[in-house]
Amino acid sequence: MGIKVYNSLTRKKEDFVPTAEGRVLMYVCGPTVYALSHIGHARSAVSFDVIYKYLKYKGFKVKYARNYTDVDDKIINRANEEGVGAKDLAERYIKAFDEDMEALRVELPDIRPKATETIGRIIEVTEGLIKRGYAYELDGDVYYSVRLKKDYGKLSGKNIDELESGARVGVDERKKDPLDFALWKSSKPGEPSWDSPWGKGRPGWHIECSAMCMEWLGETIDIHGGGKDLIFPHHENEIAQSEAATGKTPYAKYWLHNGFVNIEREKMSKSLGNILNIRDVLKDHTSEAVRLFLLSSHYRSPIDYSKDSLKDAEAAMDRFYKTVQRIGAEYPDALKIEFCVPCIEDRFQPIFEAMDDDFNTAEVIGIIFKEVNRANRIMDEAKASGKPSGLVDLSCIIFVFREAGKFLGLFTRNPEEYFSEKNSRAALPPEEIERLIKERNDARKNKDFKKSDEIRDGLLQKGIVLEDSPKGTTWSVKG
């Protein structure tokens, strides 16, 4: 069975068949680097990270590019406000974005082009469009003429005449058509600029992606991705200019768009002041819980960020690693498994089916937690019967976790590592907690349960939960 993907272009789920067998060219629109990246950027990056990983896992040779838009009005404005150079500002936020991605365990794409490093190709494509009559120059600006291709609007399902009637008046009287968009903008003094046949200037937004695609991947690619909001006008314009420039259709065979992240039921927006930066989220939650949250719904659905949903994700993550920790303690040999053909053929089948169906990570996570439950049950039953059976099943479960982890980017760490990240946020220093645990256990030995309970309750109030076991007392940070 092959992979099916929902294609925004046809509004249908289709069999995924790359143009060249076994090889996938994939481009995803990256951030405009003028501010810290927010949770919405994280969702896009994580969604396509999983798609990238899964395609590779299934044996495709994938070439994946994600760009940085590092020249643009917003960057220039912000740089002017701060009194720094546009390039310095962009570099600063590229670095910040990369750090956020690393924290979320998003794998680096094979190619990470910058608009400013693709100027040559941008100019070349723009010239080509003028030559073919699809673009025209006006005093150092170059515009793409939207009217000339009959299929303009095919991605977003929009009709030029209707767009026309709703278009803002007087935006630029010189344009042949209000919907025409800039391929090249002449620069004002002090703005970043490059020499071009039309004088000093800089690229428009849409053209850079087309040019970067051509430069690094080719004239026709298999997957083009980005957030839903990019469908119009960005991706619509990309299609128009790329197909006009190359004469080849389609520019991209499959268009994949991820849904939005809402904050407490509201859209993130500057006016509402509810933009949630990735690093602020990571202050309150482990990176893996954030990733689990993002992958717990299908990538095309909107998701709602709330304190509760993140708490849920964190509780689920704790449950997972607690179980792995227990397997490690009770069946250390289970962790030694390297490869298991029957596991792949048997238990892993539903996971493949879910992933093949338009990358249904939510379904996969459901299956993983069923396995978590199974593992605990096996261990409980073995304990109850006094027979330490179950090694084979538990090995298989560990193997399933590891394999799924390869493309989910979840469930892959040592429990110790996971809990140490989590416990580093404890309200008390670990030494202090250990001291109190010892004090409490001394009290317990003396049957002074009043005192021992007081200590435990005191720690709980600070968000620290104690667990007693025959092997001793462990602590963890709650929620």
Next chain:
RNA sequence: GGCGGCGUACCCAAGUGGCAAGGGAGCAGUCUGCAAAACUGCCAUCCAGCGGUUCGAAUCCGCUCGCCGCCUCCA
């Protein structure tokens, strides 16, 4: 107004024609000094509402209601 999407238990969320995954919360039990964790049981005869197609629908079709996104920079 145009285009697109969504509405599944207390909350989150899969399921898109054949008896409603999973997580969290809650309740009861086992375990425990008591807890916590884990396990077991309970928790949607029903999938916004109303019609229709079908042997059979949460899943397909129509209508109604409610919510959301895009149409302007935006992941």
